[in-house]
Amino acid sequence: MHLAETHRYSLYLILLAFVIVLLASYTSLKLARRIADSSPWHQKLWITSSATTLSVGIWSMHFIAILACPYPAVKSFDIATLFTSLAIAVIGSIIGFIVMHFATFEFPKFLLGGTFMGLSISGMHFLSMSALNQAEIHYSPIPFILSILIAILVSITTLYLSTYTKQKVLSSGFVISLALTGMHYIGVSAGKMTYPDRSMLAEHYPVDMDAYVLALLIAFGTIIFLSFNLFYSMKIDQKLLEQFALKASLLDTxxxxxxxxxxxxxxxxxxxxxxxxxxxxxxxxxxxxxxxxxxxxxxxxxxxxxxxxxxxxxxxxxxxxxxxxxxxxxxxxxxxxxxxxxxxxxxxxxxxxxxxxxxxxxxxxxxxx
The missing domain is CATH 3.30.450.20 (PAS domain)
Structure with a gap:
């Protein structure tokens, strides 16, 4: 067995992962602005769209960032585990947003919803790490716990900003993206990974796609998904502006x-x-x-x-x-x-x-x- 190397990261893939999560954070906050002004049915739609957009972006950032790491020598993943981790992130984020916007109890909703959402994001992170075939991972307690705490803190902040209409979406999204990226690499640094010789790994998993090609495919699919949501949000913006202009004309006449x-x-x-x-x-x-x-x-x-x-x-x-x-x-x-x-x-x-x-x-x- 070989201890995985933890240096020589791919800078290009790291930047690509950050751009993906930045676009996801920006789009999610834009969609969240629709929640307060919508009817109850449309509120559920915007909550689902905002939470799904953010969680898919986080998952894609995480997966691309894993590809940026120099281990293992041949990257092979268990597909079922990967998609399970994505489902956990999506469901946890939706529940967090629902608690934030619909719960009626007195306890600060963004704390409870953010804690649940942060734990689901952390669960996604460590579950998808375990999707690496033939890799054995042992975690150090301090960075392991720290990454979970950062995920919870970022989730609480995101839920709070989703109801704060005066925030600057771009700067807020940038801060959230930085924190999520930091959470990922702290979580990665917590794991000590060992894997078989390259020859043994290649023998069991002979199909090996280049990390850059796989990362670009994931990024392309995610950008298409985020662009669709952002385009839909912009169309709604345009429709609202037209309605506002019409109502303003009626008021003035x-x-x-x-x-x-x-x-x-x-x-x-x-x-x-x-x-x-x-x-x-x-x-x-x-x-x-x-x-x-x-x-x-x-x-x-x-x-x-x-x-x-x-x-x-x-x-x-x-x-x-x-x-x-x-x-x-x-x-x-x-x-x-x-x-x-x-x-x-x-x-x-x-x-x-x-x-x-x-x-x-x-x-x-x-x-x-």
Whole structure:
């Protein structure tokens, strides 16, 4: 038996493995951005796509990185074990994402989901290492445990970033890829491998494909898979932009004033009719709250607090109902208004839309008659 050499790695295959996992991390985070904004059925689809994309990329990186190692002399793998390791990574990642996005318990979901996902990735790593035929592997405890801890930490970070919409996808993907690559080589360094003489190995496994050819085939298949998912995500982006542009056009052509505000009352969007009706510019409107338009003289804040409490508890007597009340322009002049407030979810946050109709002319007509 010969002790496997652990130097003279193939730099080209190492770089190829890193590029694969970088592309997988980037694509997975891009797909994860769709989860919060989708319907429940589509959320499951995006979770499955994001988790599968990441786990397939990690598995491919791991397999190519194994080919970059100088051992054993003739690389021959047990196919069933390899695909079992891939299945473990995919299933574990999907479960981790499901726990993160659907679990209802109080314990931090990204910790539990990330731990399960990290253990599955570690299991994939060491199981696929055992797929090398005729190789005996003995692991050193410290790097063995360290690689598992890194896998768990990276998984926790990935799940957290999958719900954090403000992160920069490219830089986040780069950090995740570096950590996953480091996890792989720490895991490899934990193993002391011995294998038979080349002549014995070649006799039992005579078919030997060049490592570069095999790596390129795996990389090509993975890139096709990732490119399909990324292309689909970009098509969805384009469709959403078109829908957003259409909705923006409908808002701007509406005769009624429409304002979108968050749970604290801050205006985050308005249409042209709102700016014209209240006498503010759009820029000025986005620095105000709904309470500035409805209760500008509410010194003690009681009226604003009452409305805020109704919004917080999603009071059915308010939401979706037409309510007549006074509204105020920029010059603090009062006018009668019909206000309808509706609530909706946007990127996991509670938002509200107020449709405000000026009743001044209507009131005058009634008085005249």
């Amino acid at each position: 509406s005769m009624d004033s429409i304002m979108v505000f968050n749970s604290r009352g801050w205006i985050i969007e308005c249409n042209s009719a709102a700016s014209a009706a209240f006498g503010y510019t759009r820029k000025q409107t986005l620095t105000l709250t709904m309470f500035d338009f409805l209760f500008p003289f509410d010194r003690n804040g009681e009226a604003a607090a009452a409305l805020f409490q109704q919004l917080s508890r999603q009071d059915a007597a308010l939401l979706g109902k037409r309510v007549e009340m006074a509204a105020y322009r920029a010059d603090r002049s009062e006018f009668p208004a019909e206000i309808t407030i509706t609530g909706f979810q946007f990127k996991g946050k509670r938002m509200f839309a107020a449709t405000i109709r000026d009743l001044t002319n209507q009131k005058r007509s009634v008085s005249a008659s």
